[in-house]
Amino acid sequence: MTSSPLILEGAAHILIVDDDDRIRNLLKRYLAENGFRTSTASNASEARGLMSSVTFDLLILDVMMPGESGFDLTKSVRGISNVPVLLLTARGLPEDRIKGLEMGADDYLSKPFEPRELLLRVNALLRRTQPAALEKKELKFGDCVFSLGRGELRKNGELVRLTAGEAALLKALAQKPREAMSRESLAEQTASSMERSVDVQVTRLRKKIEEDPRAPIYLQTVRGIGYALMAD
Structure with missing residues (x-):
């Protein structure tokens, strides 16, 4: 189920894609509490539907999703957009991190993670990709x-x-x-x-x-x- 964006004027808009309802809702609430606009999707198909009509400032993608994985979605997104991508995964193996970067991801965070570390990484990515403006x-x-x-x-x-x-x-x-x-x-x-x-x-x-x-x-x-x- 896709949620409606929480509209806060001027805030960066982040799309969270994760098939785990609990993690998805926790991330949505935490990022919204820290001033971001947030939308969520439970799979790649829902994410594509949102991205077809909304411009996002950052994507947070779970790697291990049924059907199309976060790796696959990252690779396809990179074909049409330079939007920063942060991958989340329960597998922190070096080869997984390398694969994610090869697909075009900008950063990689292994589960479980501290919410404050996620916030730091999100802010770092946004600073890195929006300096010209x-x-x-x-x-x-x-x-x-x-x-x-x-x-x-x-x-x-x-x-x-x-x-x-x-x-x-x-x-x-x-x-x-x-x-x-x-x-x-x-x-x-x-x-x-x-x-x-x-x-x-x-x-x-x-x-x-x-x-x-x-x-x-x-x-x-x-x-x-x-x-x-x-x-x-």
């Missing part, structure tokens, strides 16, 4: 303009000095403007050791962005979730 993208909020490609913030035309951590956090938020992002997701994307570190960086950023950091307009707290950058 980010280089030109600028986001405006109030008197500020942030360049995602250069990681530069300007306020009233003047360059604002950012630490590496502040720039990484602002970039993560700017890639999904006006969307709530969890502290966990932000910690993963900014290499912060703890979610508490994200809170500290947010406090520092507000002092550089907001007119009144105690009543933020642009870098807002989303109760029970995390933070959102309210771009113009």
Whole structure:
């Protein structure tokens, strides 16, 4: 059974293809909680139907599916698209990993895996395959303009000095403007050791962005979730 996409404006759209209902639903929920749009399919045929009408930013494919395997689907997808492909499998043998890469996969993750590792790999693949668009993208909020490609913030035309951590956090938020992002997701994307570190960086950023950091307009707290950058 194919699920309807969870629509979040501006978020990367990921297709999860796995014949295991439990894993498929767990991945869908976890990725959605971390700000991604998600659609699912239980086999290659369903996946093809979705891909014929929807453009996806990343595919997560189980290798061992009945009928057409993840290897086969990857090979056929590569004939028509450069969309990044992450393969999942219960078999972590070197020859399987090599075969997956030969078919055109971009990355390979063996089951069982930690969800946070999956999230790191997904973000790494998206960063690797979408750099050109980010280089030109600028986001405006109030008197500020942030360049995602250069990681530069300007306020009233003047360059604002950012630490590496502040720039990484602002970039993560700017890639999904006006969307709530969890502290966990932000910690993963900014290499912060703890979610508490994200809170500290947010406090520092507000002092550089907001007119009144105690009543933020642009870098807002989303109760029970995390933070959102309210771009113009």
